Amino acid sequence: PPGIRAAARARTRSRPAPVTDVAKLCVCDLLVAQCDVNCCCDSDCSAADFSLFTTCSVPIVTGDSRLCSQKAAIYSLDVEADPPERIFKLIDQVNPSIFCIHATNYKQALSFSSPEMPASENFDQLLKQFGNPSFSAEPDSWNMNTDAPNPSDANETYRYKYGVPIQTVDAFLRLPSPVVSSWCSDVNPAGFLVNQATKCTRSVSVEKCGNIQAVSMLFYINSSILAVNITVQSIVVQSLNGMRTLLNGSDVLRLPLILDELCINIVLGVSYHITYTDAGEIIEAAASFVLGAINKEVLSIQQSFEISFTQVNTKPVPLSGNPGYVVGLPIRAGFRPQGYPFPVEILFAALVLNTNKYSQLTILQSTSNQDCLAAQGTRTPILFGYNMISGCKLRITADMKCQPLTQTLLDLLKGQSFPEYVASFGNSQAQDVLDWVPITHLHTSEQRIYNTFQSSCQIPVSLEIEVKWTKYGSLVNPQARIVNVTATITTTTAKQLPSGRERTIPIISSVVFTDISSPAEPGYKAWPTINAKLPFDFFFPFV
Numbered sequence: 001p002p003g004i005r006a007a008a009r010a011r012t013r014s015r016p017a018p019v020t021d022v023a024k025l026c027v028c029d030l031l032v033a034q035c036d037v038n039c040c041c042d043s044d045c046s047a048a049d050f051s052l053f054t055t056c057s058v059p060i061v062t063g064d065s066r067l068c069s070q071k072a073a074i075y076s077l078d079v080e081a082d083p084p085e086r087i088f089k090l091i092d093q094v095n096p097s098i099f100c101i102h103a104t105n106y107k108q109a110l111s112f113s114s115p116e117m118p119a120s121e122n123f124d125q126l127l128k129q130f131g132n133p134s135f136s137a138e139p140d141s142w143n144m145n146t147d148a149p150n151p152s153d154a155n156e157t158y159r160y161k162y163g164v165p166i167q168t169v170d171a172f173l174r175l176p177s178p179v180v181s182s183w184c185s186d187v188n189p190a191g192f193l194v195n196q197a198t199k200c201t202r203s204v205s206v207e208k209c210g211n212i213q214a215v216s217m218l219f220y221i222n223s224s225i226l227a228v229n230i231t232v233q234s235i236v237v238q239s240l241n242g243m244r245t246l247l248n249g250s251d252v253l254r255l256p257l258i259l260d261e262l263c264i265n266i267v268l269g270v271s272y273h274i275t276y277t278d279a280g281e282i283i284e285a286a287a288s289f290v291l292g293a294i295n296k297e298v299l300s301i302q303q304s305f306e307i308s309f310t311q312v313n314t315k316p317v318p319l320s321g322n323p324g325y326v327v328g329l330p331i332r333a334g335f336r337p338q339g340y341p342f343p344v345e346i347l348f349a350a351l352v353l354n355t356n357k358y359s360q361l362t363i364l365q366s367t368s369n370q371d372c373l374a375a376q377g378t379r380t381p382i383l384f385g386y387n388m389i390s391g392c393k394l395r396i397t398a399d400m401k402c403q404p405l406t407q408t409l410l411d412l413l414k415g416q417s418f419p420e421y422v423a424s425f426g427n428s429q430a431q432d433v434l435d436w437v438p439i440t441h442l443h444t445s446e447q448r449i450y451n452t453f454q455s456s457c458q459i460p461v462s463l464e465i466e467v468k469w470t471k472y473g474s475l476v477n478p479q480a481r482i483v484n485v486t487a488t489i490t491t492t493t494a495k496q497l498p499s500g501r502e503r504t505i506p507i508i509s510s511v512v513f514t515d516i517s518s519p520a521e522p523g524y525k526a527w528p529t530i531n532a533k534l535p536f537d538f539f540f541p542f543v
Contacts, residue, residue: 040075051083068100159280165189168223209263233286268292272307321426324479327385330360333419363509366390391508402457413463446492462490471517
């Protein structure tokens with residue numbers, strides 16, 4: 001009857017909260033307001049009852065064994081006590097499995113809800129809720145936390161923290177990536193301020209290309225980031241032979257279409273660009289697409305995905321790898337701001353990267369006339385993995401002053417603002433303090449003597465930069481990481497030069513990259529060895 005169904009729904013909505021405290025859980029407590037025999041966790045049992053127990057029928061009570069860390073209630077009997085008494089301990093257990101649940105944040109899964117039975121009164125409502133191809137598995141009666149914010153009610157003032165998945169109206173912003181194999185998985189959420197670049201393989205066919213959501217532009221821009229719509233920034237069309245053409249208008253949605261045994265307008269690449277404020281609010285989201293075509297012979301395509309972030313009213317700093325350095329890209333560098341010391345968190349958050357326009361480590365750039373004074377201010381970036389050497393010739397006379405010339409040569413070799421720190425990774429951010437390596441400065445002196453000044457003068461003649469790097473991470477895909485940078489200034493002694501005479505001195509800058517990785521011996525894994533002996537009878541009676 002309708003009255004009974006209404007009462008059942010009311011009981012479902014007002015069910016008690018699930019018990020998750022293991023100290024209050026007791027699976028052997030079967031009798032109401034009575035002590036169960038040998039049930040050491042029964043709250044109805046008194047000390048006199050425990051003294052009559054012979055054992056604990058349930059010696060340990062735990063929660064979900066799939067949790068990474070959980071509480072465990074241990075029950076035992078001290079039979080040596082007079083009278084015997086119960087012993088209770090509450091300990092922490094750690095799950096050794098790498099596939100474990102960190103936290104049970106889905107509270108609705110801790111209890112069961114009685115399903116609503118179809119009837120003439122509620123059939124239309126159930127059909128509307130569950131009759132679609134996809135539906136929510138959470139009825140309204142499951143919403144136990146009425147104070148929690150609803151993502152659909154969120155607006156542009158939602159503030160993110162680093163690494164938090166970017167929410168959309170229906171779920172999260174997807175950034176497809178390979179998981180176990182090279183095939184694309186669409187469940188990888190994009191994290192806030194986490195620059196990513198992925199490539200994966202997608203199964204396609206000309207006959208079904210119109211029904212595959214992941215090759216359509218609509219799949220990547222249909223869901224807005226809360227109150228911020230994803231706009232199309234640019235569209236590049238790639239032909240079958242690989243030639244790419246930038247389309248003039250990007251406001252037209254191009255969906256997959258079968259044309260002359262070809263499927264055109266399929267998505268080959270998506271690049272998201274997110275603009276945010278210093279408070280962590282996303283204010284703009286744009287997507288750039290690469291569309292292509294396939295014929296009947298193509299059974300799979302490779303898709304590339306990328307996401308980058310830029311703070312509003314700031315200029316983006318180009319990266320040199322993600323995460324490790326890429327050979328041929330500039331080394332990123334910077335120095336501490338004025339007014340140091342600050343707290344560590346503020347120090348690198350306010351890091352000033354103004355060695356040059358793109359925050360790079362640079363050296364003197366050679367010119368065609370080899371004149372040092374003409375080349376002053378001309379710099380070239382140091383490219384990772386490339387040993388470099390450059391130089392010029394300085395023509396000096398006897399009437400030149402020592403101190404101004406020394407400062408001029410230092411500015412020539414090191415530039416106007418030589419950085420203090422170098423990024424250890426190609427994508428190191430300013431706020432990541434441990435990702436920046438301080439540059440070590442050394443000075444050496446040559447035995448060579450130039451007859452130049454009326455009295456001896458130490459002038460710098462060369463700058464040698466040594467960059468030590470190592471392979472970091474997996475042996476399958478190692479990442480280049482800079483661990484040490486040394487800048488060595490070499491000076492020489494110049495003495496008196498006869499009046500009217502001139503002398504030309506070579507000025508040299510060089511960069512050397514040294515790989516200090518420790519390779520494993522062929523045929524062996526790079527595990528540490530243990531110098532220990534087994535007992536003589538360890539394998540007894542076997543040999």
